[in-house]
Amino acid sequence: MNRRRTFQSQKSVRHGAVLAVTCLALATVVSAMASLNVAVPGIARETHASQTQLSWIIDSYSLVFAALLLLAATLGDRFGRRKALLGGLGLFTVVSAAATFFSEPEPLIVLRAALGVGAAFVMPATLSTITSTFPREQRTRAVSVWSAVAGASAVLGLLASGVVLEAWSWRSVFWLNVVMAVLALIGTYLFVPESADPEKQRVDIVGAALTVAGLGVLVYSVIEAPEHGWGSARTLAGIGIALVVLAGFVAWELHHPRPLLDPRLFRNTPFAAGALSVTLQFFAFFGFIFVIMQYLQLVRGDSALVAAVSILPMPAAMIPMARNAPRIAARVGLRRPWIAGLAGVGAGLAVLAQVGADSSYWLILTGLVPLGAGMGLAMTPATTAITDALPSRLQNIGSAVNDLSRELGGALGIAVLGSALNAGYRSDLNLEGLPGPVAEAAHSSLAAANIVGARTDNPALIDQARDAFASGLNLALITGAAAALLGAIAVALLLRRAPAEGTEAAAEDPAPKVPEAV
Missing domain, CATH: 4.10.860 (DNA Excision Repair, Uvrb; Chain A)
Structure with missing residues (x-):
């Protein structure tokens, strides 16, 4: 009787609407990770925030997001994924609106951390809703759409923020969060069915x-x-x-x-390969976004909108490749396109590492295309490997591991590539002969060097600082490329004995093996 009722409820689900709503919710929380980077100059001018405070306005979101993902996923599994979506989106809406009423850095840091709480409930619930709602024969393609949205939303968030900042202040970025979250909230209420662990185990x-x-x-x-x-x-x-x-x-x-998360799950090599791959992919990806936006605006002199438009070829290559990844995997198996995608990410970043202060945009474009295509090709196999390794009752944990890998990878990538950028910039900047205060300001950042150079009528300092920044960028992107190539090697080794069948063949096994203790 229960099986018949479940079958009938599955038939009544509007899968297209569920996919659209969950992807909108996903785009809301993912775009918020990157979109505020475009508004940092305006925030700095109005709030008089220090560089450390600006960093925390951006990073407090990722910190809380990553730290709470597993707990939030477990609570969603226990009390209902639809409830997790509604609660997380509601909190996201209220906090985003509240942030528009403050002009001091400290409240913004706290509110961005609160946004991370809401995002931690939303993101794992989106993927687990898809994997628990869609029939197995439709699941891989739905996951490919989810993967494309997850990969492209950060860039599209930058673009949307650049557009609204042309007409309004930095507060418009938070109002953009409100609009997206409200639409996702309404869609969740109308179309998303409830799903949860029927055993209602203790947390x-x-x-x-x-x-x-x-x-x-x-x-x-x-x-x-x-x-x-x-x-x-x-x-x-x-x-x-x-x-x-x-x-x-x-x-x-x-x-x-x-x-909460059985470590023995990682004995399943596709599951372990998927988690490691996602971590290293987004280590490279978010680290790249962090450093390239500074290069485009501070070195090339682009506006926020022009800088965002400049990297659109990357999602333009990423989205169709992510959509076609299941078809490619069905023909040649998950392993080959997965490894090729990670290698493409590494190759794209290696090309971008050749840019200098006066490089043509065509060189940037040459690196953006393989970077985007590689991300699209690798994301779907990695995410599918994680979700297909677990039974339906653990899908929220599987999606949480996927999201946790992504958030940790992104936070580490921003920190490590940012540190490499700063190290390269400072080591290549020759400040001999400059007065102490001028040298100290120029040494702190390229933005400060540009201001000091303009005030002291010293164009040579500005040119030298731009060249030093480009040198630091090269070091940062080589670091990102090495991480992606390390991921390709790791996947090749972990899956060297994996069957050659693709995702369609994998669908024949309705009960993936997991440790008994789970």
Whole structure:
């Protein structure tokens, strides 16, 4: 009787509407990660925020987002994924609207962190709703759409923010969040069915606390590392504490009868390969977005809108490739396009690492296309490997692992590539003969060097600073390329004994094997 009722409810679901609404909700929280970068100059002018405060206005969102993902996914699994979507989107709407009424940096940091709480409930619920609602024969293609939206939303968020900033202040970026969240909220209420773990098991509170503490300290330490130095006692102590806490989390989960996330899941090599691949892909991707937007605006002198438009060839290549990835995988298997996609990301970043202060846009375009195509080709196999490794009752955890890998990769990529950019800039900047205050200001950032050079009528300083910034950019992008190529090698090794069948063949196995303890 229950099976018949489930079948009837599945028939009544409007899958196209569910996919559209969940992808809109996903785009709302993903675009918010990057879109505010465009508004940083306006925020700095009005709020008089320091560089550290500006960094936290941007990064507090990712910190809370990543730290709460597993707990939020578990609560969604326990109490209902539709409820998680409605609650997360409602919080996102209210907090985004509240942010428009403040002009001090401290409240904005707190409100961006609160946005991260809402996003942590929304993002895992979107993918788990798709994987638990769609029939298996339609699931892979739906996941490919989700992957394309996940990859392109950050860039499209930059573009949308650039457009609204042409006419309004930085507050318009938060109002854009409100509009998108309200539309997704209405769509969720009207079209998304409820789904949850029917067993209604108790939440692993200790595991959740260890996850939040460990990931919170780790991401905090990585974000602060460029400020204090990667070799500083504060950074090393923070990372060390985080690793100890996370080791404690693993030990606790291994002995818990109903763990928040069973570490033995990673014995499944496709699951492990998917999580590692997503982490390294978005390490490279979000790190690239962070440094390239500075290059386009500070070195090339583009406006926020022109800078956003300049990188549109990347999502233009990414979206169709992500849509066609299931068809390619069905013919040649997941492994080959997956590895080729990661290699494409590495190749694109290696090309972009050749840009200089006066490089033609054609060189940038030559790197953007393989970067976007590679992201699109690799995202769908990686996400599919994670979700197909788990039964339907654990889909919220699978999607949370996918999202956690993405957020941690992005936060680490921004911190590491940003640190490499700063190191290259400072080491290549020759400030001999300049007065102390001028040299100190120019050494802090390219933006400060541009201001000091204009005030002191020293165009040579500006040109030298631009060249030094380009040198730092080269180092940062080579680092991103190395991460992507490392991902390709890891996937090749982990899946070297995997069957050659593609996603359609994989669909024949209705019950993927997972550890019994789960």
